[in-house]
Amino acid sequence: MQAYLPCGVYHQQYSEDHAWWQTKFVWGKMILLGVLLFVVFPWFGGYYLGIMNSIGYTIMGALGVQLLIGFCGQITLGHAAFIAVGAYTSALMLLHIPESQAFWAVFLTKSGLLYPVSIVAAGIVGGLWSVLFGLPSAKVKGFYLIMTTMAAQFITVDFVITQYVAQIGGRGQAFSLPPGTIKIGPWEIDSDVKVYFLMVTLVILMTMAVANLMRSKTGRAWIAIRDNDIAAEAMGINIILYKLKAFFVAGFIAGVAGAFWISNLSAVSPEHFTWFWSLWLVGVILIGGFGSIHGTIFGSLFMVLVMELLQVIVGVLTPWFPSLSMNFLFLKESLFGLSICVFLIFEPNGLSYRWWQIKNYFNLWPFSY
Amino acid sequence: MNYKLSHGVLKPIWTVCDQVSRSIKTQNVFATRKGRIDAHDLCFLSGSRLTNVLKGGNIMRSRIVWSSLFVAFLTLGLISVTGPIAAADEEINIGAINDMTGATSDVGKDYALGVKEAITWINETGGINGKKIKLYQYDYGYRIPEAVTLYKKLKNYNKVVAILGWGTGDTESLSPTVTKDKIPYISGSYSAHLADPKKTPYNLFFAADYSTSARAAITAWYDEVWMKDAKFKERRDKKEKPRFVCFYAFPAPYASAPIKAVKDQAALLGFEVGPDQDISLTALDCKSQVLGAKSFKPDLVWHGNTTMSVAAAMRDAYALGLGASHITNVWGFDENLPRLAAEAAEGAIGVTTCAFFGQKVDGMDNVLAYAKKVNPSIPLDKRLIRTIQGWGAVLVLKEALMRADKKGPLTGESILKQGFETIKDFNLGLGIPPVSYSAADHRPSPVVNIYQYKGGKFSVLEKVDLKARWPENWQNKWLGW
Numbered sequence: 001m002q003a004y005l006p007c008g009v010y011h012q013q014y015s016e017d018h019a020w021w022q023t024k025f026v027w028g029k030m031i032l033l034g035v036l037l038f039v040v041f042p043w044f045g046g047y048y049l050g051i052m053n054s055i056g057y058t059i060m061g062a063l064g065v066q067l068l069i070g071f072c073g074q075i076t077l078g079h080a081a082f083i084a085v086g087a088y089t090s091a092l093m094l095l096h097i098p099e100s101q102a103f104w105a106v107f108l109t110k111s112g113l114l115y116p117v118s119i120v121a122a123g124i125v126g127g128l129w130s131v132l133f134g135l136p137s138a139k140v141k142g143f144y145l146i147m148t149t150m151a152a153q154f155i156t157v158d159f160v161i162t163q164y165v166a167q168i169g170g171r172g173q174a175f176s177l178p179p180g181t182i183k184i185g186p187w188e189i190d191s192d193v194k195v196y197f198l199m200v201t202l203v204i205l206m207t208m209a210v211a212n213l214m215r216s217k218t219g220r221a222w223i224a225i226r227d228n229d230i231a232a233e234a235m236g237i238n239i240i241l242y243k244l245k246a247f248f249v250a251g252f253i254a255g256v257a258g259a260f261w262i263s264n265l266s267a268v269s270p271e272h273f274t275w276f277w278s279l280w281l282v283g284v285i286l287i288g289g290f291g292s293i294h295g296t297i298f299g300s301l302f303m304v305l306v307m308e309l310l311q312v313i314v315g316v317l318t319p320w321f322p323s324l325s326m327n328f329l330f331l332k333e334s335l336f337g338l339s340i341c342v343f344l345i346f347e348p349n350g351l352s353y354r355w356w357q358i359k360n361y362f363n364l365w366p367f368s369y
Numbered sequence: 370m371n372y373k374l375s376h377g378v379l380k381p382i383w384t385v386c387d388q389v390s391r392s393i394k395t396q397n398v399f400a401t402r403k404g405r406i407d408a409h410d411l412c413f414l415s416g417s418r419l420t421n422v423l424k425g426g427n428i429m430r431s432r433i434v435w436s437s438l439f440v441a442f443l444t445l446g447l448i449s450v451t452g453p454i455a456a457a458d459e460e461i462n463i464g465a466i467n468d469m470t471g472a473t474s475d476v477g478k479d480y481a482l483g484v485k486e487a488i489t490w491i492n493e494t495g496g497i498n499g500k501k502i503k504l505y506q507y508d509y510g511y512r513i514p515e516a517v518t519l520y521k522k523l524k525n526y527n528k529v530v531a532i533l534g535w536g537t538g539d540t541e542s543l544s545p546t547v548t549k550d551k552i553p554y555i556s557g558s559y560s561a562h563l564a565d566p567k568k569t570p571y572n573l574f575f576a577a578d579y580s581t582s583a584r585a586a587i588t589a590w591y592d593e594v595w596m597k598d599a600k601f602k603e604r605r606d607k608k609e610k611p612r613f614v615c616f617y618a619f620p621a622p623y624a625s626a627p628i629k630a631v632k633d634q635a636a637l638l639g640f641e642v643g644p645d646q647d648i649s650l651t652a653l654d655c656k657s658q659v660l661g662a663k664s665f666k667p668d669l670v671w672h673g674n675t676t677m678s679v680a681a682a683m684r685d686a687y688a689l690g691l692g693a694s695h696i697t698n699v700w701g702f703d704e705n706l707p708r709l710a711a712e713a714a715e716g717a718i719g720v721t722t723c724a725f726f727g728q729k730v731d732g733m734d735n736v737l738a739y740a741k742k743v744n745p746s747i748p749l750d751k752r753l754i755r756t757i758q759g760w761g762a763v764l765v766l767k768e769a770l771m772r773a774d775k776k777g778p779l780t781g782e783s784i785l786k787q788g789f790e791t792i793k794d795f796n797l798g799l800g801i802p803p804v805s806y807s808a809a810d811h812r813p814s815p816v817v818n819i820y821q822y823k824g825g826k827f828s829v830l831e832k833v834d835l836k837a838r839w840p841e842n843w844q845n846k847w848l849g850w
Contacts, residue, residue, distance in 0.1 A: 050521030054514060158647075162620040176545050176568075190549070192521065265517055266545035270620045271538035272513045308518070311507060318506075 018215060037200050042193050049192040051308055053264050056199035058300035060257035061277075062284040063206055063293070064250035069282065070291040071214060072246035073226030074137050075145050077278050078152035082251040084273035085129045085156060086122035086258025088165050091175045091268045093118040094182065096168075112185040119202075119259040126255020127248040129156065134247025138240045141229070153275045162270045177266045189263045202260055206253055211293055213249065222246055226291075283336060287343050289350025298351035306335065460503045461770065461779060463488070464523030465533040467557075471511025472650045473536060473623070475677045476700050476755050480557055481506065482747070483759020484533055486739040491763070497770045505529060513539050517546075524550055530779050531555065531770070533762050537623035540572065547571045551781035553769070553789065555762050559699065559722070560626040564812045565849030571781065573789055575765040575797065575804060576722030576758070577817045579623075579698060580630030580850060583671065585817035585833035586696040586720050587613075587634045590669055593830050594694055594718075601668075614643040614662045614693075616682050617673030618650045623700065624673040629850055631671055637839075643667055648682055650674050655682040659689045672697040680709030687713030694718065703754045707822055718821045718830055723757045724800030725820075725827050732798030736760055757799050764797045765789075765804060765813075815843055 011017040021027050041052060061083055068074045098109045108114040133152035137145055166175070182189045189195055213219045221242045224232035233239050262268050280303070288299020310331065347354060465484050468477035488504045496502065505527045509515040516539035523529045529552070534540050537558035544563065547554040548571050555573050556563065561580035563572035577585070595601055595611050613635050617624035628645070635642050643665035646658035652674075659682070662670065670686065670693045672679040679701035686693065687710075695717045697706075702719025704726065710717075724730040727737065727749065740752055769788030773779055776787040786808075794803040802816040815836035820827045836843040 046525035047522045050518050050525070054518050057514065158620045162625075176541070179545070179549060192525075265542055266549075267542040269513070269538050269542050269622055271622060272542065274512070276512070277514075307515075311519075311522075315505060315507070 020211070037204075038197075042196060046192045049196045051304060053192065053195050053199050055300050055304045056196075056203050057257060057261055057264065058281070058284060058304055059203050059297055060206055060253060060260060062281045062288070062296045062300055063210055064253040064257070065281045066285045066288075066290075066293065066296045067210060067213075067222075067253070068246055068250045070285055070289075070295070071219065071226060072222040072243065073141075073229070074134070074243060074246060075142065076149040076250070077146050077275070077282065078133065078149035078156070079250070079254055079281050080273040080275065080277040081133075081153045081156035082126045082130045082254035083258040083261070083277075084161055084270065085251075086126040086255025087261050087268045087272070088161055088175075088258070089122040089125040089255065090115070090118040090259035091177060091262050092165070092168060093121060094177055094262075095175065098181075112183040112187070115182050115189070115259075115263070116184055119256055122255040122259035123252040124255070126258065127250075127252035130247045130251020130254065131244050134244050134251075137243045137247070150275070150278075153278055157270050157273050157275075161273075166270060175268045177262060177268075179266070182263045182266065195264050198263055199260060202256060206256065207293060207297075210249075210253070214293075218242065218245060223291075280336070283340055285350075286340055287350055289352030292350065292352035294355055295350045295352035298355060302339075302351060303336075306339070310335065459500045461497055461500050461774075462503050462505065462527055462529040463531055463533065463766070464519075464527060464529035465504060465506040466509050466516055466519050466523070466535055466539065467506060467533075468511045468535050469508040471509070473511050473675050473700070475705070476675050476703065476753070477511075477535060477557070479753040479755035480535070480759040481508070482740070482744055482752075483736075483756035484763055485759075486736070486743045486756070487760040487763035489743050490735055490739045491767055497767065498774045500774070509535070509539065511536060511538075513542055516543065520546065524552060530781060531766060531784055533766065534558070537626055538621070541622055544569045544572055551785075553766075553781055553784045555766050557758065557762065558623060558626075560622070561630065561812070561847075561850050562626060564810070566808060566811050568849065569811075571785060573765075573785075573806065573811055573813075575761040575813055576699070576801060577720075577814050578812055579627035580847065581812060581815060581835055582699055582720040582722075582817050583627040583631045584634040584835055584847075586698075586718060586819055587631065587638065587640075587669075587671070588833050588835075588838070589819035589831040590694060590696050590718055591638050595668070610639055610641040611668045612643060612666055613640040613669045613671070614665055614667040615645045615671040615673060616648050616655070616658060616662070616679075617645070617671070618678070619645070619647045621650055621674070623675075624650070624698075627698065628673065630847070631673075640669075648674060648678055650678050652678045652681050655685045656689060658682070659685045659691055662693075663689060663691055667691070667693045669694050669696060672701050674698075675700045676703055676705050677709065680706055680714070683710040683713040683717065696720075702820070705753060707825070714822055716821065716823060718819060721754060721818050721820050721827075722801060723754065723761050725754045726752045726756055728800065730798065730800040731796075732760075732764075736799070760799060761797060761801050764799070765792070765795075768792060768795060768797070810848060812848065 011022075016022070021030055042049070044052075061079065064082070065076060065079050068076045068079075094114060097105045097114055100106075108117060130152075133149060136148040140148065179190065180188055184198070187194065189198060214222075221232065221237045224235065224237055225239050225242055229239050258273075261272065284299035284303050285296055286299070287302055288297070289295030343350060465481070467481035467484065468474050469481050471477070485504065485506060488502050491497070492501045505523060507519050507522075509519050516535075520532070520543055523532055531553040532547070532555070534543070534554050534556040535558065536556075537560045540554060540556040540558040541560060541562060543554065548569065551571060553571050553573055555575070557574075559574045559576055559578045559582070561578040563569045563574065564578050591611070596605070601611075615628060615631060617628065619625060632642055643662065646655075646662050648655050648658050670682075670691070672682060672695060674682070679697055683695055683706075686695070697717060697719035699720045699722055702717070702721065706717065706719075707714040724733065727733065736757060737749065740747070740749060740756065769784050769792065770779065771788075772791055773783045773786075773788035777783060789806045790808050793805045795805070796803050800818070802814045802818065804813040806813065816832060816834045818832055819830045821830040835847075
């Protein structure tokens with residue numbers, strides 16, 4: 001019994017102390033989660049898978065924002081730009097490399113490795129682009145950093161991508177990816193369920209990577225910078241280097257999110273990456289909880305599901321209240337602002353704190369005190 | 370809510386939430402205040418009393434808020450789950466993705482009203498060969514990720530056979546998906562990129578595409594203003610070229626879609642083209658762009674945005690004495706333009722795909738009657754041409770559905786092949802030029818009515834038939850861009 005419940009577990013090694021899943025009970029929960037994610041959820045219909053894919057995309061987008069704001073204290077309002085960079089990098093590789101007759105291009109195309117390679121490339125390009133706009137963080141912080149990251153949004157999406165990148169090949173702005181372009185090995189990603197599996201894999205990989213980073217020297221340095229950058233510098237942390245590392249990792253995750261997005265739609269356009277989406281991602285982590293990976297996931301679930309639920313409810317009630325679909329639209333729009341206000345007032349630590357409380361309650365029940 | 374529901378279903382839920390919430394709070398409060406109160410005291414205080422003792426009403430209020438939120442969402446979720454979409458056998462499910470709250474809601478809301486009213490009219494006047502249409506209409510706020518989710522919902526959950534879509538961004542983005550899923554997507558976007566069936570076979574719309582419209586507008590200005598206006602006589606005699614600039618939102622696919630065609634037409638007619646000016650769809654001030662264009666001394670400005678932004682640009686052009694004529698794309702030219710731009714809109718020329726709201730044309734009686742009936746709270750004098758465009762999209766879909774339904778079961782493919790692609794020179798009424806579709810060409814019409822706003826009213830400036838004027842280009846060069 002000792003190994004199944006947290007009470008009475010005595011670690012003898014540091015590795016045990018730092019293990020993610022410290023008891024067999026937690027292992028059981030994780031296996032159950034794995035079964036849910038890989039066996040149960042895929043049986044749901046296309047609509048539900050579409051929502052899950054949307055949640056996964058939001059998680060990937062918000063994870064980078066969480067890393068920057070929640071862990072490193074670098075406020076960003078231009079994250080959609082880095083997602084856009086990733087999406088366009090991947091799309092351009094998928095469209096142009098198959099046209100090349102070079103040996104490596106033919107190999108990548110025929111082996112079905114082109115899309116996976118493009119995901120990594122999207123991450124790297126997104127990361128480097130993010131570092132470029134992270135450079136001002138060496139000199140400015142707070143509201144001034146918000147302005148520089150907003151500049152990233154407008155320079156990247158409205159100027160560079162719309163004016164130049166989107167014109168490559170004379171395709172016009174919306175790149176459409178022909179069927180069969182997005183493949184991983186022999187596996188063509190052409191249905192919601194395949195996109196779902198890709199999404200789950202990427203989200204798990206990204207989450208594990210960030211969780212691991214946060215218990216490394218780099219993660220501790222980020223937290224030190226967030227809590228007090230002057231003290232961190234006094235302790236010998238190269239704050240510029242670590243800030244730029246944070247921008248690179250956040251941009252990498254955003255790039256991967258962008259590369260994933262094109263598999264969901266087989267198309268990409270600058271309109272997919274508006275400034276509002278950057279703001280939305282900040283809202284996600286605000287609701288989920290700053291400085292928590294759980295918070296990123298809960299915030300994404302909340303934001304997508306609540307909007308979807310409202311949509312469904314309006315749809316269901318419309319036959320009885322025909323004006324609902326027209327006259328109550330402000331509800332959905334207002335909910336974003338309202339939920340942020342509600343969370344700031346009643347739960348400034350976000351949903352992750354509430355989750356922590358509930359978990360503790362059940363872990364310690366019935367003798368919670 | 371009746372007594373049985375509130376006490377039979379909600380009360381146990383509420384009680385459970387309340388207990389959990391109380392216990393959690395008790396634990397929290399104890400954890401944080403245990404220096405002041407011992408476990409013995411705790412045993413004799415209930416959760417709510419304890420929280421009141423320790424924190425006055427704050428925690429109680431917090432608890433109520435959380436419990437209420439939880440109960441509300443649980444209840445709403447139950448309602449939505451227990452209300453599955455089960456259409457009757459004789460119903461045809463149609464989806465609509467509209468922008469009623471987003472960047473293009475200045476024109477999108479009225480369009481959405483028109484769609485709903487037209488569907489109501491169809492259902493009350495015999496339906497589709499006796500079958501009623503069930504409309505699932507959603508707002509996506511011009512956010513593409515939301516449009517994608519909605520599309521999947523309409524396809525997989527609502528089981529629609531066709532969708533009435535909206536903007537260029539979402540329509541072009543969804544184009545590969547609708548092609549794969551074989552769902553006809555009748556958009557409010559008339560982008561020429563969507564008119565080539567080889568690339569986008571399931572994308573359709575009811576009126577001349579943006580590129581055709583833009584070519585027609587430039588041509589009408591050239592014919593009626595440049596060639597006839599006395600103020601240009603001297604320059605005409607000197608063989609000077611008309612000077613032309615474009616105002617549009619660079620990042621918006623709607624605005625940028627026809628730009629290549631606009632410049633091609635300008636070159637065809639011998640214009641000198643100046644630098645483009647980037648004006649946001651939500652712009653309220655365009656002075657810097659107007660000043661940027663003013664140095665080029667343009668005779669003609671193409672406005673590629675929606676009404677609100679176009680009005681802002683016209684106002685600033687008027688205030689800064691730009692001195693150019695204005696031609697406007699279809700979504701920037703409506704009854705709100707003179708209301709917003711006042712005297713700056715005098716003489717403005719624009720593309721229309723149909724008659725203005727309330728004009729005396731075939732079919733307008735139905736539009737007026739159903740506007741009053743379905744949305745009585747909106748005064749008729751506030752309604753726009755967008756309503757008619759919504760009707761136009763529905764009417765062409767209705768015709769396709771009726772034709773396909775007569776031939777067999779309705780599927781996306783049958784609606785396209787047996788429906789749309791059999792329509793030839795069909796008159797939809799409402800001042801819409803006759804529409805045709807074929808398996809090789811989805812441009813509905815080469816004819817465009819160009820209107821001018823003058824002396825407080827809109828009147829036809831010229832009816833331009835591009836096919837008649839440039840048959841070779843129309844047939845072989847202009848499809849798909």
